[in-house]
Each structure stands twice: as C-alpha cells, then as structure tokens.
Amino acid sequence: MTDSKAENSEYITKGSVKLKKKSVLRKILVPQKEVARKNRIILGILAFVLILLFWSWITYGKIVGTMFVPTPSSTFSALTNMLSTGFWSDISITIYRVMTGFFIALIVALPLGILVGAYQPIAAFFEPVFSFVRYMPASAFIPLFIFWIGIGESEKIAIIILGSLPQLVLMIANDIRNVDQSLIEVSYTLGTNTLNVLWKVILPKSLPDIMNTIRIVLGWAWTYVIVAELVGASSGIGFSILQAERTFQIDRIFVGILILGIIGLIVDTVLTLLNKILFAWNF
Amino acid sequence: MDESIEVKNVSKKFHTKNGDVQALSDINLTVHDKEFVSIIGRSGCGKSTLLRIIGGLETASNGEVKCHSHEIDGPGSDRGMVFQHYSLFPWMTVKRNVEFGLKQKGTNKKTRSEIAEKYIDLVGLKEFENLYPKNLSGGMQQRVALARGLANDPEVLLLDEPFGALDMQTREDMQDLLLDIWQKSPKTIVMVTHDVEEAILLANRVVIMSSHPGKIKKILKIELGEQRRFETRLTSEFLKYKGIASKLIRSK
Ligand SMILES: Nc1ncnc2c1ncn2[C@@H]1O[C@H](COP(=O)(O)OP(=O)(O)O)[C@@H](O)[C@H]1O
Ligand SMILES: [Mg+2]
Numbered sequence: 001m002t003d004s005k006a007e008n009s010e011y012i013t014k015g016s017v018k019l020k021k022k023s024v025l026r027k028i029l030v031p032q033k034e035v036a037r038k039n040r041i042i043l044g045i046l047a048f049v050l051i052l053l054f055w056s057w058i059t060y061g062k063i064v065g066t067m068f069v070p071t072p073s074s075t076f077s078a079l080t081n082m083l084s085t086g087f088w089s090d091i092s093i094t095i096y097r098v099m100t101g102f103f104i105a106l107i108v109a110l111p112l113g114i115l116v117g118a119y120q121p122i123a124a125f126f127e128p129v130f131s132f133v134r135y136m137p138a139s140a141f142i143p144l145f146i147f148w149i150g151i152g153e154s155e156k157i158a159i160i161i162l163g164s165l166p167q168l169v170l171m172i173a174n175d176i177r178n179v180d181q182s183l184i185e186v187s188y189t190l191g192t193n194t195l196n197v198l199w200k201v202i203l204p205k206s207l208p209d210i211m212n213t214i215r216i217v218l219g220w221a222w223t224y225v226i227v228a229e230l231v232g233a234s235s236g237i238g239f240s241i242l243q244a245e246r247t248f249q250i251d252r253i254f255v256g257i258l259i260l261g262i263i264g265l266i267v268d269t270v271l272t273l274l275n276k277i278l279f280a281w282n283f
Numbered sequence: 284m285d286e287s288i289e290v291k292n293v294s295k296k297f298h299t300k301n302g303d304v305q306a307l308s309d310i311n312l313t314v315h316d317k318e319f320v321s322i323i324g325r326s327g328c329g330k331s332t333l334l335r336i337i338g339g340l341e342t343a344s345n346g347e348v349k350c351h352s353h354e355i356d357g358p359g360s361d362r363g364m365v366f367q368h369y370s371l372f373p374w375m376t377v378k379r380n381v382e383f384g385l386k387q388k389g390t391n392k393k394t395r396s397e398i399a400e401k402y403i404d405l406v407g408l409k410e411f412e413n414l415y416p417k418n419l420s421g422g423m424q425q426r427v428a429l430a431r432g433l434a435n436d437p438e439v440l441l442l443d444e445p446f447g448a449l450d451m452q453t454r455e456d457m458q459d460l461l462l463d464i465w466q467k468s469p470k471t472i473v474m475v476t477h478d479v480e481e482a483i484l485l486a487n488r489v490v491i492m493s494s495h496p497g498k499i500k501k502i503l504k505i506e507l508g509e510q511r512r513f514e515t516r517l518t519s520e521f522l523k524y525k526g527i528a529s530k531l532i533r534s535k
Binding site: 180182183185186187188189190191192196200201204205207279280281282 | 338339340357358359360362363364366368370372373374375383384387388415416417431432435437441
C-alpha cells in the first residue's frame, strides 16, 4: 500500500468537501487569535458597507417610508445643504463645549486621580464621594444647573465636567494602582524613595493606561453634551437635531447623528494612534 | 572577615484572613563581606520572606537585621535585589534600565553611560542596549536585571530565584555568567534558589531551610576551591555535596 495520506486526498467526495469548508471557518475562528491588519481593515469596512446596503435596500426599496428613514442620497444632500448654511458653527460649538468641559475636568482629575491611586488615605477620603456622584447621571443635573447658572455655555460645560470628572478620577486611580508592586519594590532597592517613586516609576508605567482612560471618558463626554444641547440650547449639533425634529426634517436628524459618530470615530482613532506613537514600548 | 549582614533571632508572622502564618522562626545568619551564600529549601519555607526582610521590603516580627552594623530600616540602594520575574522598567531601553540606579544617585551622564555600557557588555547584550525589554527573551531580560543590579554597585546583592523562570540551557549559561562575574570581582551575594546544583556551584555556603515554621536546618560550607566552572558539577566532591544537601532538604 502507498502512503495513506496521498490516498486520502485522491478520493475527496462531495461530503468531504463540505467538511473541508467547515474546517476553514474553524481555522479562522480561533479565540484570541490575531488577524492580519489588512484583513481586519477589510472586515471593518465590510460592516459599514453592509449597513449602507441595508439602509439603501429599506429606503430605495420603499420598505420603510421616507417619512421615517431618509434615503442615503437625501441624507447626503441634506448634509451638503446644512454645511453651506451654518452647520459648521454648530459642529464647532459642540466640539468647543466638549473640549472645554473635558479639559477642565482632566486638569483637576489628573492630579487627583494620581493621588487617590497612590495614597490610600486620600483614596479613603475621596473615593466614596466620587463613586456616589458617578452613579448620579449627569443629565439628571441639567434642570438644576439651568436653574442655578442659566442656559449659557457654562451650564453645558458644567454638565460635562460633572459627568466626566468622577469617571476620570476613579479610572486614573485604578490605572495607577495597576502598576506592578514588584516594579515599585525593585526601584526602592535601586535607590528611589517613597516620594520620587511616583514620578520615576508609577506614573511613567501607567501613562499609556491613563491615556486610554482619557480616550474612553472623552467618548462618554460626547453623550453628555448632546443631552445638554437637547435641553435648553440655541446652538450645537444636539440643538440642530432637535430643530430638525420640530420641522419633521428626518434627513437632518440623520445628518446630526452621523456627524456625531464620525467625529467620535476620528477623535478615537487619533488618540489610539497617539498612544501607539508616544508609548511604542508598550505595543 | 567583616560581617556584611547579620540576622539575629528573626521571626516573621503573617496575619492573614485564614489565621496567622509563621513564615520564619528564630533565624540566625551572618553573611561575610564578599561571601556568596545560597538559601535553599522547599517552596513556602520562607526563603523569599527572609530575603525580603534583608532587603527591607518586609519587616521582621521579632529579632534584628543589620547591614554593615546598621539596623535595616526599609529598602535602600545598598542592598540591590533581582527578582525571578526580572521587573525591568518597560518604558526604558536596556541601557536606561541599567543606568536607573546610578541616575538616582546623581552620577553624571558620562560616568553613568560608561558604567552601564561596561555591565551591558559584561552580560553580553552590547548590540541590544537600545531595545525595549519587551523585545528581549526571558534570558536576556534577566541579564539586564542582573546588569542593572550590578551597575548600581550595592554592598549586597540579593537574588530571589533569579534563574527560576528560565529554561535549563539558559539557566546554566546564567550560572556561568554569575560565577564568572563573582570570581572576577567578588561581591556579597545572597541567592535564593530551589535548584540544589545551582546553590552548591555558586556558593561559599549553602543555607538549608525547613518549613512550617521556616527554620535554618543546616548551613553547609562548600569547599570546591575558588576557580569553579561548569565542569565542577561533574567532580566527586560536588556530587558528595549534592547528596548531602538533597537528603537534608528531603528529610522532615
Ligand atoms: N505577604 C504575605 N502574606 C501572607 N502570607 C505570606 C506572605 N508572604 C509569604 N507568606 C507565607 O509565608 C510562607 C513563606 O513564603 P515565602 O517566603 O514566599 O516562601 P518561599 O520563597 O520559600 O517559597 C508561605 O507559607 C507563604 O504563604
Ligand atoms: Mg520564593
């Protein structure tokens, strides 16, 4: 008898072809297995294409009325129309609100989070309060803030600060705590002391994680600003969505929501990239 | 000979949720200047705890520990440590890792660089000095950790199973390296290991510990001469020491 492997491959029946197909899928779907960068990008784009196809199908195919879902083309023309009639200023005011509020929150949260993470007495004092505030939805404070500070810019910014500050403090504190004890210990035996170990070891080690925390919480800050703009505002992306709803311009609502997603995606990608460039040692 | 480290009547009790653990009981040990001492014993017998107490990372419940006649009060750069899992600073290149201790001391940049290069060369990592730790194999990372510990020139070097995570071949290479370094410029070294051969090959004395509670069972003086090599393992004296030590470790 000849080599049994060769013999097997000669007699592939229809049944075994099916089996072979299944094993290809099995090969691709291995938990945690890495996928080539190129394929990852293709798969990501594929999802967007499928959504676009589905959207086209239900609108152009008249499965859903354009009263409820606008067609991709009318959404696109609404976008160009809006951009030429002042939508840019709505976009920029929203970005301005998020960035200002988030930046103020970050300036306070960074040192505070580091201290809470590094020193247990400070954590014991601050953590319960921040954990409590964290579970009070920022949007619930909108009526109160309007009552206190009116419906100007400071109210929107205050909402964002309130929403992101506790999250930032608690998550940064956690990033600091995640630094391996053995790294701290070895640095003591190399001559650092309890004061400079924070700057020389703990902080540099946790910086990529802190950067990641900033990226995540910034994403949440986006949702707070929209809520704030839906209540008592006269500009911004949230406001323009509300305006469109009042005038039944469903395509303009779509534009507002899509723009939010696109800006969010861009910011997220830039921060992820920045993290990889700044902290190459970590990737 | 001068005493470098003195451990007198040291006990250590850990208080845990499931009650107290007597990790060490009545330990007495003197390590002389430029002596190499290995500590060996079953896992959980308190080897790391003893080393950490000398390193100042843990405090003794009873007794006293001195380094060059000074009571030990916390960790310091006079007692460098190398751990099993390397603990390199991942955001620093090999060279900056090795320079770290010198920088803390305020050594100027030029001297720092020279010393670091000398030790990086010594552990055979010259071409790798600008890489980050994550780009190195386990054995290479441990070489860096060793170079980092040596470059700081501590009075005592404390090694906690430094080669425990390495494969056998690499481990033997590292033992040769350490032997070579120590023979060229003797240092006070205390090394914890669970490898009997490693303990005997490198040390002037081997401390054998028993567990629960951790006690010193016996201290073996190893007289294999000054010039030891890999082949020393094959000599009959070496095998004799190995037999005695293994029996002592196994006996209750
Ligand atoms: N931080 C700790 N808290 C509680 N128990 C500990 C602690 N460290 C060590 N022990 C206990 O002390 C004993 C000795 O541990 P260790 O010194 O790590 O042993 P070895 O290094 O010889 O394996 C073990 O029983 C261990 O569980
Ligand atoms: Mg141990």
